[in-house]
Amino acid sequence: MSFGVPLLLATLVFVPVLLGIYVWQLRRRRRQAVRYSNVALLRAAGAGSASWRRHVPIALVLGALALLGLASARPTVRASVPTSSATVILALDVSGSMCATDVAPNRLSAAQAAVRSFVEGRDDETRIGLVVFSGFAQLAVAPTADRDELLAALDAVTTGRGTTIGAAILRSIDAIAELDPNVPPSDPVDEPSTDGPGLGDLAPAPSPSVGGSGGAGAGATADVAPEIVVLLTDGANTRGVTPAQAAEQAAARGVRVYPIGFGTTNPTQMACTREQYGGFTPRMRDFGGAGGGTIGGRNFLVVDEPALKNVARTTGGEYFAATDAEGLTKVLADLPKHVTVAEQDVDLSATVGIVAAAVLLAGLGVALRRSTS
Template identity: 65%
Template sequence: MPGPVSFGLPYVLVALLTVPALVAVYVWQLRRRRRQAVAFSSISLIRSALPRQRTWRRHVPIGLVLASLALLAVAGSRPQVRAQVPVSSSAVILAVDVSGSMCATDVSPNRLAAAQDAVRTFIEKQDDRTRIGLVVFSGFAQVAVPPTTDHAELRKAVDGLTTGRGTTIGAAILKSIDAIAEINPDVAPADTSGTTSTTPGAPGAPWNGGPSTGTPLPGTPAPRAARTAPEIVVLLTDGANTRGVTPQEAATQAAARGVRVYPIGFGTTEPTQMVCTRDQLGGGLYDGPGQGLSGIGPGGRNFLVVDEQALREVATTTGGEYFAASDAGQLQGVLADLPKHVQTQEQQLDVSAAFAALAALVLLAGLALGVRWAPYPG
């Protein structure tokens, strides 16, 4: 149910004082006419000459006109209500992992191809109001398509995904925040000061063969924002963060801005060989079976397997939910069921247009009744 009504321009409500003032003028005019009425010798003769009319009818049209003026004054004050609206009224940012491990064949034909099919299906099932943005990440993260309703552009970008080295989950979350900030002025861009560079080859960028906790963000962890942004981030990854800011640090920034992240861990716990197509490699010469995947880092940690603990922490911190998908069918199901988990979101809605439309209807009704009930038609 809608919450309490607030007003963007409350001082405009002063215009409501004109309504009782006009009522007072109307009553004064009625009394003045009575005092100036001509005395007739036979009142019954006058009454018989006029059409029969109920006394209250002559006041209804003017009452409706005054009511329409009151409604226009309310409309001008920009009334707003807090209500639950469908998430499709906002935007979804899809952050897709395109690291080399997405060519693993434990998901047929490989992880990336299955993810592309699932994302394409998800895009096609959204209505024309839903804005969708695409962020891709491997050794660094970038906004491939800003939030848009142009689903053809999105499908083209998904079809052209190519792989890279490294996995920067934290950077992907920060880029997703930036994409949301471009369309929602209430969401501040991500703060990258103090984070480790995520650009390959840049000074301070760690080698992707091992983990990097990144440089802690300045200040204490920010509490979750009082207001939740209607936009959400759906993050699909098959591995663990290997460089740059950590997912947990990025999630803290997302939570501080009210941005919810819904991570999806994709793939099995036993990746085998890697088979990439030429298109998935960006037109490179490699095409065919690769050697067994090797992503074992310090402490025996496998960076080619989903870091479920980190992704669950991201979901908990931001108010989202974590999903696991070990094959193409499960991934399709997770994306198809996502709207059920993110059905509505509370937003401040401007209802001034509704008040203005109601004012117009009331005014038309007043004019129509005034003409219909006029004692001297024609």
């Protein structure tokens, strides 16, 4: 247990002082009682086997005062706090590669259906925000419990050129910071400006922690925030801040990121609806030719699992893989099982104060009962 204002624990000194005064008064009354040969007065002074009962009211009052002094110091304890009602930021990849048809009817439609099922399945207490990213990341819907607003924005997403995984993580951090004062907004970083392969390899990855892609993050030094980020992508970072850099910022703020790698390793032709294309119609040659090809050894139509696993390790989240629509729906449905609790400092001031009030009322009740009996 720790205390927010430990100096106020000094108020507890009044309890033994008052106890000393009470004991002194008892002895003084006893000496006065012995001075007179009045049997009734001797009995009133406390003779008899049940004399301890008359001390119960003052004991309860002193106990209440001690609890109030403790509450004023703002006691806190580390505890596992349920986060089923926490905020979830869904970061959805809407790059042109999401038009690949290796997942029927295409990756984007399958992702939209799975996310819709996830949103509709959350309880009314859960706030969900939507970040969409392609060549840049934007907050489409701030965290809200309004499911209609979320679903309308989800249905209206369109594809774009590029994949900015790192920027999506930073934008998700900023969305959390706007509603949680304990989470600072992201810091600006020097971002590479040109598309190119292997940007995730430019920053050194933190040392992997024991236990795979989940568990306590290597860089997770801050208190764990109740809010989480669910990042759904089908490719690799092509521009901007790297996933490794963004993950370090998330870990420093206690924000866990749960990346989901979506799609197969054999993407086929591109086929999106007119509404999904928006202003960008992707072609295979934009990604290096048929089958996706490679640019500098990186196939941007295939999930960059090493980078996503590193994000999970660094932030204390967990990486999931889904190769089809059914698998993605299952991953999203099972996700709350992996993020149900978080270690946080719980303020006990109110609880201790309520207990103190109850003890004080009990003491007053006992005193009134004795005075009327």
